[in-house]
Amino acid sequence: MLSSDPPSSRAFSTRQSLAPARQQSLAPPAIAATPRAAPPPAPALSAPTSPSARSSDPGTETIPSTIPLDKMHRSCVEFQARFDEWFAMKKRALAEDKAAHLKKCHEIKETQAQLKKQIELQNAKVLELQITCEKEGEEVAAANSEREELKLSSEERVEQKMELLAQRRELARELHRRKEELQRKRQAQLDKHNELEPELQGFVQHLALELKCPEPDVVQFIFTHVNERNWEKEYSFSVDFSTRTYRVTSCVPILPNLDRLLAWVNTSRDFYSFLKEMRKEFAEYAKSES
Numbered sequence: 001m002l003s004s005d006p007p008s009s010r011a012f013s014t015r016q017s018l019a020p021a022r023q024q025s026l027a028p029p030a031i032a033a034t035p036r037a038a039p040p041p042a043p044a045l046s047a048p049t050s051p052s053a054r055s056s057d058p059g060t061e062t063i064p065s066t067i068p069l070d071k072m073h074r075s076c077v078e079f080q081a082r083f084d085e086w087f088a089m090k091k092r093a094l095a096e097d098k099a100a101h102l103k104k105c106h107e108i109k110e111t112q113a114q115l116k117k118q119i120e121l122q123n124a125k126v127l128e129l130q131i132t133c134e135k136e137g138e139e140v141a142a143a144n145s146e147r148e149e150l151k152l153s154s155e156e157r158v159e160q161k162m163e164l165l166a167q168r169r170e171l172a173r174e175l176h177r178r179k180e181e182l183q184r185k186r187q188a189q190l191d192k193h194n195e196l197e198p199e200l201q202g203f204v205q206h207l208a209l210e211l212k213c214p215e216p217d218v219v220q221f222i223f224t225h226v227n228e229r230n231w232e233k234e235y236s237f238s239v240d241f242s243t244r245t246y247r248v249t250s251c252v253p254i255l256p257n258l259d260r261l262l263a264w265v266n267t268s269r270d271f272y273s274f275l276k277e278m279r280k281e282f283a284e285y286a287k288s289e290s
Contacts, residue, residue, distance in 0.1 A: 209275070217242035218249060223279050227286040235282040246271075255281045 208225040222236040237251040237258075245266050251258055261281070265274035 209279075214238065220250075221275065221278070223282055226279065226282045227289075233286075235286070237278060253282075253285060255285060257281055 208223060210222040210224070212220040212222065214220050218238055218240050220236055220238040222234050224234055225231045226235050227233045235252065238249045240247040240249050246262065248258060248262055255261075255278075258281075261274060261277055264277075265271060
């Protein structure tokens with residue numbers, strides 16, 4: 001920044017003995033020039049003088065009669081302002097460099113901590129792999145020993161093969177027997193279905209009955225042609241057949257004698273008569289509605 005100062009300020013900085021103006025008033029009285037030996041003055045402080053003002057001695061020359069203290073003071077103030085600005089800039093730069101250095105040191109410490117942690121983890125993994133290798137070595141040795149123990153002679157292998165073939169034949173016979181038994185059961189169920197089909201059709205035709213299975217082991221019985229004013233109106237009840245004791249899970253509408261009829265059918269086991277009685281009860285209910 002000193003290189004950008006004007007020549008007057010540079011000359012003034014080289015002769016600081018003449019700069020008490022920073023502590024004096026802004027307009028000091030003029031100082032009379034006195035001849036003295038001095039180094040060659042700076043160009044900013046030199047002033048043209050007449051030949052008569054110079055000394056006869058070629059090694060000495062006189063100082064101007066008046067020194068431009070105001071201009072020197074202004075130059076000093078400007079220089080001081082620029083110096084303060086430069087100093088503040090350098091101070092900020094130093095603070096920024098310090099902060100960056102501290103940040104870099106902190107990052108280095110964090111990186112070191114992370115690397116140390118990773119090294120510890122890697123060491124733990126290496127130790128774990130060593131233990132695993134040792135265990136696998138032991139397992140391999142045990143497997144080799146077991147393989148040696150499981151080696152059978154040719155006669156023992158042939159005997160085992162014959163035994164396995166005999167077991168296979170026995171299993172094939174058992175499978176064939178079970179297939180035949182399953183086939184007989186299916187045929188019996190089919191015969192029972194064919195036997196009950198006419199009876200079921202009789203229920204549907206004579207009692208105007210429809211059967212549905214809303215869920216496993218539950219049969220819904222739906223009667224129509226019960227209400228003389230509305231032959232299509234449905235009266236239904238559902239029976240749970242999952243146990244030996246019949247259980248009515250729903251009845252629409254609710255019949256007043258339902259519990260009595262349910263107790264009777266669980267005692268008599270006459271489900272056909274139970275259906276007829278339920279239809280009669282629905283018919284009585286329909287008449288009571290009218």
